Amino acid sequence: MARNFCDVRFLLLVSAVAFILIQIHLHGTQTYSEEHIPVAIRLHRKQAPYKERVSVAVPVAAVVVMACNRADYLERTIESVLKYQSSVASKFPLFISQDGTHQGVKDAALSYSQTTYMQHLDFEEVHPERPGELIAYYKIARHYKWALDELFIKHSFSRVIILEDDMEIAPDFFEYFEAAANLLDSDKTIMAVSSWNDNGQVQFVHDPKALYRSEFFPGLGWMLTQSVWKELSPKWPKAYWDDWMRLKKTRGDRQFIRPEICRTYNFGEHGSSMGQFFNQYLRPIKMNDVHVDWNSMDLSYLKEDKFPKHFAKMVSGAKPVYGFDAVQKSYNIDGDVRIQYNDQVDFERIARQFGIFEEWKDGIPRTAYKGVVLFRYQGSRRIFLVGPDSLRQLGIGR
Secondary structure, eight states: OHHHHHHHHHHHHHHHHHHHHHHHHHHHHHHHHHTTOSSOOOOOTTSOOHHHHOOSSOOSOEEEEEESSOHHHHHHHHHHHHHHHGGGTTTSOEEEEEESOOHHHHHHHHTOTTEEEEEEOOOOOOOOSSTTOOHHHHHHHHHHHHHHHIIIIISOOSEEEEEETTEEEOTTHHHHHHHHHHHHHHOTTEEEEESOOTTOBGGGOOOTTOEEEESSOOOSSEEEEHHHHHHHGGGOOSSOHHHHHTSHHHHTTOEEEEESSBSEEEOOOSSTTTTTTIIIIITTBOBOOSOOOGGGSOOGGGSTTTHHHHHHHHHHTSEEEOSTTHHHHHTTOOSOEEEEOOSHHHHHHHHHHHTSOOOEETTEETTOBTTBEEEEOSSSOEEEEEOTTHHHHHTOOO
């Protein structure tokens, strides 16, 4: 009898061990499978879910840093953002969205308790539409769509600010976007607000308070609303999303807000664009370093019903300069100057002489409003490069 009792205990012990081994195996299989789902979002176990950490205050905007495989760049960006975000964290919750499985990037993102980590895993094969295209641009477009869907649809943020993993921000970055949020909500002709000026090189800027409307999407640190994203998400492009944002068919009759002096600095010499234009156009960018009390400023001049007259007054006050040698003549004129260009080729010739961006997209020069490109020159004086139809659009007589 005693022997039978021992046999039963032995069988129970064997069964228990077998059960434990099976559970361990199943858990390991489950973890392995989770690593291979096509698209996933994961919060690190040490991080509480965002909704458990948020205060009762309604955020102004979520801030997301888009990352992939540059751990050192990401750390530099996060450190810059946290320097100014910590005091306004409840207004601007910070997310890191990683595309892919680069372990160094994941480790860097998870080392910050102040952020929420998201991971986009996409193993679907990319089929470029044209020979020679970089697959990276297709991957980037997929990542952007996924991350913005997560923040706008899943987390229901009303606004999102998008940064890239090679950016530093200015001291007044968050105050600027908080002030601009009201403008973005109240004027539906504004599609997004950007912290970037393509012609924001140190020699072409002067006023840290100056803001403008533009038909050209600047990108590089920008904010949009949930309603705009719900419009864009279903038709989001397979690649080259930023150029797609610059198309007339995407923008419609809407415009963008941009500063004269940038609120972001792009230090990413190495990336998907292979450092294109970096030394000439990005390295010399001036990032704002003075305090601006944005919340006390009246930004109503930027609204659709006021800005055309505001801008037209500046353009009409500039001295017209004519002739093929207009650029040379403008060097010796005190005060603001306006130079008319006839077409894209003529614009590129003039822009090249000054050293500003020559590029156009879908008939629009970078930074242009009503075909007018404005930049500072030799200090505070303004140069207006005016299109063939710009004066008529602005209601300015010749």
